[in-house]
Amino acid sequence: MKRRLTALVIGISNYPNGGALANATHDAIDMASALETLDFSVILKIDCTAEDIDRSIQNFKDNLNSNDVGLFYFAGHGIQIKGENYLITTDTNFSDEISVKHTSFALNRLIEVMDDCSNPTNLIILDACRNNPFLRAWNRGPELSGLASVYTPKGTLIAFATSPGEVAADGPNRNGSYTEALLKHINTLDISVEDLFKRVRNTLSVTTTNKQTSWEHTSLSGDFFFNISAGRRLTIYSAAAIADSTFTPQAGTIIAECIRDLKSRNWYTQNPAIAKLTKERLESSDINTLFVLGRNIYQAACGSANDATNYIVDFNKKTSELSQENRKxxxxxxxxxxxxxAKGEIRETFKTSKFDQLFELRKIESLASSFELISDVLITYQNRFYVIPGKPRQISIDIKSKQLDSGEQLITGIFFEGINIINLTFNKSYEDITAHPIRYDSLVKMITTQMMIPKSQLTITSDFDEASNILIPFGTNLAK
Structure with a gap:
């Protein structure tokens, strides 16, 4: 399953009455090209009227509902009126304030359209704060220069070419100064979108001699990367090993027999197979066979084959004499x-029963490269996770509860980065909520496996202690 990306890119240079911009259409064309290289499906519009933008956004809206990430980019003139931002079109009427508002495109309307769609991640990039000659013609002063700060819905990042109330340079080269900086960094491998915009800001500061400072509003709840290296790193294993249902190990070898036995789903066959994994047999195998062996050891452990589970727990010791390449x-x-x-496709439901034991191995420095690899692979599927598994990051979870008349603690919220991920709406009395008892250690395990965050990386705070009688609403599911 590949991540689905869609973008609407608009550039307007051909403004009438002395308002033309040299670079805005170049900016849009070059951004569209860059985004297509990064696997975005792009709608590109040049020199639009307000109606053109309106129709384009309707088409864009249809795309948003069937994609994971939506991106809107605009290069041209922008204006604020009483704290509201408007994108200036080729037919904006500057006769008076009311005319401007009704003949340009309101940024808030775009934000609402994107927020109403089902895609989890939205990016809005505005190179729209350029020095606006219409303000002088309209005899309105600096109070309308640049764009105003805006509300940013959950799952959205809004990037501005410059700080509130300031203007941006159209740039001496083919592109505006901001877009030129953005294009320099957008293809950088494996950096989050937040870090990418920091690099853009630093480059922009240098090229404009500190006259222009870009800024962002963000409420993203997950990680987003424009360019990822996962596909290239996965080529260390064959396509048959990745989709192991098509993999055939070398016939007649003990390791081939072990893989066959581990696939049997029979404990009495699976457990003895683990005992055959000697150093000599493993070292004589190729990495594709060992990769498939690892897959089947984990699936056998999830099927309650105790020797397979013990192999995972004691993996560092049991493989310490192997070459680094083979144990990896x-x-x-x-x-x-x-x-x-088995087809190499992302699972609808992850195999989590031995997740915590397996990810405990992340603490061992000599094994860290495997966790770095899986985190790179999973970046492609970032919207399935709160935090990409494999990253050595400590996560804080806050749990809120309500003490009932019975003395029991009813969990009302489990908060990740300030957001209640239970998403319950209590429109009736707490005593009427259908809930079931849960032990504290079971609660922690639920959080660990459903959120895919190893226990060792979790810091949990709650307004009850571990000995409390805890209730949790039926149907609570924290999986993203």
Whole structure:
């Protein structure tokens, strides 16, 4: 399953009455090209009227509902009126304030359209704060220069070419100064969108001698990367090993027999197979075979084959005499099995029963490269996770509850980065909520496996203690 990306890119240079811009259409054309290279499906519009933008956004809206990430880019003139932002079109009427508002395109309307759609991530990039000659013609002063600060809905990042109330340079080259900086960095591998815009800001500061400072509003709840290296790194294993249902190990070898036995789903066959994994047999195998072996060790452990579970828990000790390449291949396979099915496709439901034991191995420095690999692979599917698994990041979770008359603590919220991910609406009395008891350790395990965050990376705070009688609403599911 590949991430689905869609973009609407608009550039307006051909403004009438002395308002023309040299670079805005170049900016849009070059941004559209860059986004297409990054696998976005792009709608490109040049020199639009207000009606043109309106119709384009309706088409864009249809795309948003069937994609994971939506991006809107605008290069041209922008204006604020009483704290509201408007994108100036080729037919904006500057006769008076009312005319401007009704013949340009309101930024808030775009934000509402994107927020109403089902895609989880939205990016809005505005190179729209350029020095506006219409203000002088309209005899309105600096109070309308640049754009105003805006409300940013959950899951949205809004990037501005310059700070509130300031103007941006159209640029001495083919592109505006801001877009020129953005194009320099947008293809950088494996950096989050927030870090990318920091790099843009630093480059912009240098090229404009500190006269222009870009800024962003963000309420993204997950990570987004324009360019990722996962596909290239996965080529260390064959396509048949990635989709292990098509993989055939070398016939007549003990490791081939072990893989066959681990696939049996029979404990009495699976457990003895683990005992056959000697150093000599593993070292004589190729990395594709070992990758598939790792996948089947993990699936056997999830099927309650105790020896397979013990192999995972004691993996560092049991493989310490293997070459680094070979032990990495086995661990890579185990990690891959958590998230991907026998066709090499992302699972609808992840294999989580041994997730915490497996990810405990992240603490061992010599094994870290396998976790770096799986995190790179999973960046492609970032919207499935609160935090990309494999990253050595400590996560804080806050749990809120309501003490009932019975003395029990009813969980009313589990908060990640300030957001209640239970998403319950209590429109009746707490005593009427259907809930079931849960032990504290079971609650922690639920959070760990459903959020795909290892226990060792979790810091949990709650307004009750571990000995409390805890209730949790039926149907609570924290999976993203």
């Amino acid at each position: 291949a086995i661990l890579d396979g185990m990690l891959f099995e958590v998230f991907f099915n």
